[in-house]
Amino acid sequence: MAVASGLYFLLFEKLLIDGLAESMEAEDGTAGLVTDTHTPAFDTDEFHDDIDNEISGGNYAADVVTATEIAVSPAGTLQFDHIDTLYDNGGSNDVTITNAEAQYFVLTAGSSATDPLVYMIDFTAPASSTASTFTTQINSLGAFTIDLTP
Numbered sequence: 001m002a003v004a005s006g007l008y009f010l011l012f013e014k015l016l017i018d019g020l021a022e023s024m025e026a027e028d029g030t031a032g033l034v035t036d037t038h039t040p041a042f043d044t045d046e047f048h049d050d051i052d053n054e055i056s057g058g059n060y061a062a063d064v065v066t067a068t069e070i071a072v073s074p075a076g077t078l079q080f081d082h083i084d085t086l087y088d089n090g091g092s093n094d095v096t097i098t099n100a101e102a103q104y105f106v107l108t109a110g111s112s113a114t115d116p117l118v119y120m121i122d123f124t125a126p127a128s129s130t131a132s133t134f135t136t137q138i139n140s141l142g143a144f145t146i147d148l149t150p
Contacts, residue, residue, distance in 0.1 A: 002039040003102040007144060008046070008117040028108040030115065031085040031136065032062035033100040040104075040120045048106045048115040058096030059089040065105070071142075076149035080118070081142035088133040097134045099126040105143065119144055 030048070038053040045051075054062075063085045071079045085103065089095050102122045106115040121143070127134070 003034060003036055003120070003122045004040060005102070005120060005122040006040060006042040007119050008040075008042055029065040029068055029082065029105055029118070030062045030108055031065050031103055031105045033060070033087065033097065033134075033136075034102050034104060034120075035099055036101040036126060038102065040102075042120075045117055047113055047117060049112040050117065051104055055097055055100055058098070059092070060087060060095055060097055061089065063087055064108075076147065078146040078148055079142035080144050082138060084138050085136040086133055087129075087135075093133050094131050095134055096130050098128050100128065100134070101126055103136050 032051065033055040034051060035053045035055060038051065041050075065082045065085060068080070068082045071081065082105075087095050087097065100123065102120050104120045105118045107118060109115050121136075
């Protein structure tokens with residue numbers, strides 16, 4: 001299996017040096033699905049156009065995610081969260097997806113060449129659907145959580 005879960009490092013570097021003029025809080029994003037043949041390079045992949053082997057056909061289209069949230073808890077964790085992603089061809093419920101292996105997430109900054117990658121979540125096993133809605137349920141603790149305590 002080539003796909004793995006992880007955070008894309010270059011996004012966080014740009015956020016720390018204010019190189020994006022983007023905020024992860026309340027920004028629109030896009031989530032998409034890739035096959036097992038995608039190999040993420042978390043230290044060098046930077047933008048949406050670095051994603052290859054995305055699912056295609058069957059009325060699949062990446063899902064627009066309009067509610068993102070950053071929360072810092074008193075316990076010293078930083079949590080990135082958003083709504084569950086629904087691949088449903090605009091509500092038609094007729095998406096056929098074969099062998100989705102992972103979901104990626106990008107912030108919508110302008111174009112495929114400038115939309116920064118945020119994360120990749122590996123499903124650990126291929127997932128498929130036939131003429132139905134395909135949902136990726138985001139954990140109640142967020143898409144990812146970073147523990148900031150020493």
